[in-house]
Amino acid sequence: MNRFSKHLDSFGAIVLACIWISPLMFAFWAAFHTTSDAVNFNLLSSWTLDNFRTAWDGAPWLRYFMNTFLLVTIVLIGQFVITTLAGFAFAQVRFPGKDFVFILVLLQLFILPEVLIVENYAVVSKLGLFDTIVGVGIPYMASAFGIFLMRQSFKSVPIELHEAARIEGCSWFGILLKVYVPLAKPTYLAYALVSVSTHWNNFLWPLIVTNSEETRPLTVGLSIFGAPENGVDISIISAATMMSIAPLLVAFLVFQRQFVQAFLRSGIK
C-alpha cells in the first residue's frame, strides 16, 4: 500500500479514535471543573476537586466498591467450581444422556437471567437470598458459556496425561485437579477477565435484587446517585462516574494486553 493511503488510513483511524474517546474526555474535564465552567467550556478555568468531594459525600462509594468487589469474587469462585466440574464431565466422562444435557446447557445461553427477572426475583426471595450479595451472583454461577469454554479447553488435553495419572492410581477427581486444571490456566485467566468485567458492570439484576447499601454494587449506586428528582448536576455526576469507573479503567489500561487477549480467546469458539 502506498504512503498516501497509509496516511489516509492513519488519519481516519485516529479521527475515529478521538471521536470514540471523546465522551470519556469530556466527562473527565467536567468532573474537574465547576458546572458553570464545564458547561461553558471555559478552557482556562481552574481545576477543582469540589465535585469529587460533593460526590464522595453523597453516597457510600467505598461500601459500593466493596460490594462490587465481593460480588465479582463470589461469582467468579462459583463459576470456576461449577464450570470446571461440568466442563470436565462433558469433556472426558462418558455417561448416558450427555448430548441431550449439553444441548440443555447451551439453551441457557439464550435464557438470560435478565429476561427472567420477574421469576428469578421470586426464586431468589423464596430462597431467602433477597438483598444479599450471593443472591445477586447465584443466577450467573452456572454459566453455559463457561461450561462450554472449559469443555473445549479440557478436550484439548492430551489423553496420555490422563492415562498416566490414571496408572498412578489417581481418582477421577484427583486427575481433574492435578492434570486438567493446571493445563487450563490460560483459559481460566481469560474467563476470569471476561467474567469480572461483565459482572462489575452488571446493572438490571442487581437493581432488582439489592435494596440496601450493604449489598448495593457500584452500578446501582451510580444510577441512584444520578437520578434525583430536582435535577442533575453534570459536574457532580461526571465526578461520581469517574470515581466508579476508575478502578476498572485503570486495571484495563495497565493490563490492556491481557484483557484483549482474554476477550480474543473467549471469542474463538
Place this chain on the structure above:
Amino acid sequence: MKQSKILGLALSGALAFSLPASAETELNMYYPIAVGGSLTKVVNGLVEDFQTKNPDIKVNAIYSGNYDDTRVRALSALNSGEPAQLAVMFSIDAYDLIEQELIVPFDDVIKSEDEKKWLSSFYPALMANGKVEGKTWGVPFQRSTIVAYYNKDMFRKAGLDPEKAPTTWKELIEMGKTLTNGDTHGLMIPSTGYPYWMFQALAIQNGKELMSNDGLTTYFDDPAVVDTLKFWKSLSAEHGIMPSGTVEWGTLRQAFLEGQTAMMWHSTGNLSAVKKSASFDFGVAMLPGNVRLGSPTGGGNFYLFKDTTAEEKAAALKLIKFMTAPKQAAAWSIATGYMGVSDAAYKTDALKKYTASFPPALVARNQLEHAVAEFSTFETARVREGLNNAIQSALTGSKTPKEALGEAQKSAVRLLKAYQ
C-alpha cells in the same frame, strides 16, 4: 408470591420467638432524596437524634433513589418477605398502596388525644392526597408546590420591576415577550420528568381539576383542559417565549442558572440549590393565575406498612411523629427548601429567623391557600403516563391537544373501569 409472604412471616415469627426477648424494636425506613445526594447526612442526623432519645428503637434509614425507585424498593422488600415498617413515598401513591393492601391508615394506629391532635396539626392542603375513603393514610414529610423562579437582574435589564413577577397569564405572556431575546427565553416550564404536575397547575389556574377526589374519574378531554394544553403549546408556538418541543426537567435548574431563561417553573424543593449557586439576583413568586390562582402540591408522605407487628407500628409512629414535629420539620425545610409541614413549624425560632432573612422560603407556604391535591387515581402510574404522553405529543406537535387528550382520556377510562 403470596407463598413467600407467608413463609417470610412465619420465619420472622419463628425468629422472634427464638431470639432472646430484646428490648429493641428495629425499623427499616425507605426514603427518597429528591434534591441530591448530600441530604442523606441530614436524614441520618435526624434519625440519630431520634435513636438517642429512644434507645429501645433502632432505625435503618435506607436511601432508595427517587420516588419511583423508593416505591419499587419498598414494595420489593415487602414482596420478598423482608421487613419494612415505614417509607416516605410519593403522596400520590396512596390509592395503589391501598389497593395492594400494603399500608394501614393512621387512624387505626393512633390512640391518645395527643396523637389525634398531632394528626390534625398539618396544613389541610397537604393532607388532601393522604385522605382516602375518609381515613388518613399518609402524613406529610417533604412537601412542595410549584413556584416561579425569576431572574431579577434580567427583569431590570428589560425594564421590568424586579419585585413584580407576573400574576396573570396575560402578564406572563407580555412580560415573557419582553424578556425573550436572541440568547434567552422568557419562560421555561419543564415537560419531561413530571409534565402532568406542571399541567395540573395550568389546568387549575384555568379553573378545572384534572381528576375527581375519589380516584375514579379523570377529565382529560374537558374543553377547559384541552384549552389549557393549547395555551401551554401557544407559549412556544405562538408567543415564542418558550423553546419549542419539550423542556428537559433534569437540566432546567442549570439552564436557569446559566441565564438561558428569565423565568422557570419548578418545585420549591430546588430552592436551596438555586440559592447556593445563583450568580445573579433571583426571586421566587407564586404561579400566575387565569380564572384563579393555583398549584398542585407535590412531594412525599410517610406511610405505615401493614405486615408489621403492633410494637413495630407503635415505634414507627413514634419516629414519624418525631420527624414531622415542628423542630425537625423546620430543620428539614431549611436544609432542602421543602415546606414546613405544619403551622407550628413556621412558628419555631429557627424557621422564623430563616424566613425573615430569606423571604422566598415562604412563597410555597403562602401558595398553600390556593393549592390542590396532586394528580392521583387508581392505577395512577399508568393513567399518569397516558397524560404525560399526551402532553408531550401535543408540545412536540405530533398530535393536536384535542387528539392527544382524547386518547389519554380513553385509556384512563379503560384502566379505571375495573375500580368503579
Place this chain on the structure above:
Amino acid sequence: MNKHANNERRRQAIYGWLLLTPAAILLSFFAFYPSLATFWSSLFSRGTRRNPTEFVGLENYTDLLNDPTFWVVVENNLLYAGMTIPISIFFALAMALWANSKISARGFVRTAYFTPTVLPMIAAANLWLFFYTPGLGVLDQIGSVFGLAPVNWLGQPETALWAIIIVTIWKEAGFFMIFYLAALQTIPTDYKEAADIEGTGRITYVRRIVLPLLMPTTLFIAVNAMINSVKLIDHLFILTKGGPSDASKLILYYIWEMAFAFFDAPHAAAMTVMVLVVLGIAAAVQFLYIDKRTHYQ
C-alpha cells in the same frame, strides 16, 4: 471381563452425573424453572383487593396484542436492533481492519476503540448525558458554533431512540472489534502477498477475500448483538426512561416497568414468554448456521 466393563461404565455415569449436579441444580433453579413458572404465571390475572387472581388462559397475551404501547415497544426494539447490529458490525470491522494494519498510533487507537467496553452501561449513559443536554451539552454547543439551534435530543420523540442507538453502538463496536481482530489474525499473510503480487486493490482484497473469510465471525457477532439488543437497556434508566411518549421504550424496560412499577406481574410474564420464544428461534437459527459452517470447514 464384561462385568468389569459394566461396572466401569456405571461408575463413569455416576461420576458424570455427580460432576454435573451443581450446574444442573443452578440451571434448574435459575433458568428452566423460572421459564416454566413465567409461562404459568402468564396464564393468571393480577390479584388486587377487589379481584383475587384467577386463571384466564391467553387473556394476558391478547391484552398485550391490543395494547398500543406494546406495539410501539416492539417497533422500537426492531428499529433498535435493525440499526445497532449492522452499524456496530460495520464500525467493528473498520476498527479491526485499522487496528490490524500498520498505521501510526496503533496502540492508542485500539485502546480508544475498546475502552467503552470496560465501562458499565450506566456510566456510559452518564457520559453521554453531558453530550445530549439541550443547549448546554456538548452536541448542542458544537452545533451552535455552526449556527445550529439547540436540539432536545433526549426530549423529542424523533431523536430519543436514535440517541439511545448511538450510545449502544458506541459501547458495543469496540467489543465486536476484538472478535474481528482475532479472526483477522488467523488469515494467512500469503493471501495478502498473493493479492499484492496480482495488483489487486485494497478494497477489492477486503471485499473478495477478507469478508468471506470473516463470515463465521460476523455471524457470531450478529447473534451476540441480537441478544444484546434485547438485554442492554441500562442506559434507558438514565437517559430517557423510555420516553418521551414511549418513543425510546424497549421491551425489557417495558417488562421491568410492567412488573415493578405498575405491579402487573402477569402481563410482564406474558411479554417475557414472547421474548423467550423469539430468542429461542434465534438460538435455533444460530445453531443451524454455525453448525453448517463448522461442518463446512
